[in-house]
Amino acid sequence: MNKVLISVTGPTAIGKTRLGILLANHFNTEIISADSRQFYKEMSIGTAVPTKHELTSAVHHFIQHKSIHEPYSVGDFEKDALKKLDELFQDHEVVIMVGGSGLYVDAITKGLDAFPKVGKSIRENLNKQLTNDGIEILQNMLSTLDPEHYNRIDIHNPHRLIRALEICIGTGRPYSSFLNKPKDKRNFKVLSVGLKADRTVVYERINERVDLMMKEGLLDEVKLLKSTRDLNALQTVGYKELFEYLDGNWTLDFAISEIKKNTRRFAKRQNTWFKKSLETLYVDYNYKENEILAMMDKAVMELQHERT
Structure with a gap:
């Protein structure tokens, strides 16, 4: 090679x-x-x-x-x-x-990294929360559910927040737990x-x-x-x-x-x-x-x- x-x-x-x-x-x-x-x-x-x-x-x-x-x-x-x-x-x-x-x-x-599929309704609900309540509520959710990933990403990017949160919510596991696999x-x-x-x-x-x-x-x-x-x-x-x-x-x-x-x-x-x-x-x-x-x-x- x-x-x-x-x-x-x-x-x-x-x-x-x-x-x-x-x-x-x-x-x-x-x-x-x-x-x-x-x-x-x-x-x-x-x-x-x-x-x-x-x-x-x-x-x-x-x-x-x-x-x-x-x-x-x-x-x-x-x-x-x-x-x-x-x-x-x-x-x-x-x-x-x-x-x-x-x-x-x-x-x-x-x-x-490979992530499991989660229901579309989770993302839809998160988008509604973003529209109705603002980005801060999503930031707080990720800080609680996956503090490790919260400290790694741009928390002002709603797309990144929602992607991480839908995995956390849909699997019951932190987003970061799926990272860095072979x-x-x-x-x-x-x-x-x-x-x-x-x-x-x-x-x-x-x-x-x-x-x-x-x-x-x-x-x-x-x-x-x-x-x-x-x-x-x-x-x-x-x-x-x-x-x-x-x-x-x-x-x-x-x-x-x-x-x-x-x-x-x-x-x-x-x-x-x-x-x-x-x-x-x-x-x-x-x-x-x-x-x-x-x-x-x-x-x-x-x-x-x-x-x-």
């Missing part, structure tokens, strides 16, 4: 796209995107989709290939991305994957490369990115999506806050400050998720290209010759 998937991870705004393109060009290969919000064609500015120049610098897959109106789960992505990888590995020894969505990265590198082995090896930087650097880059998004027209993008704001895809930092501004609840300056704050929180959660992987090769965000390429050549060669 000498096929290698290089998985580039790290917090938002740290430069994963740039490194992914550098590696794709070096290995003469293509890129799988594992950013769950960049899947949607209606969401360009707020998800920092690669620029036209970046998209022409290397072939990308799973960028803006879906509409926000099309349900697309992590399970769908796992199936589609593994099929695409099989195709790419016919012609390439190495493929690059870039993404900051930890669950989606893990779906490809490790496989998804899964099918992949027919490729994974080289996980994590970009790192001091927290102050990451936060500064996040603030600069949000300011740039506003200059590029994020507010206009959000205005066009206001009528579909309840869709799961739009429960996303950068969109939720500007909906509050458009509703007249917040000033624009406050909404922007909330985007920056919530993006910083998201970056912190990303770091926590990716640090679980003990095999990750960490690289400073301010790397020298010749040094990192030599490092990648060596790491790929070692993986390819490693006994399984």
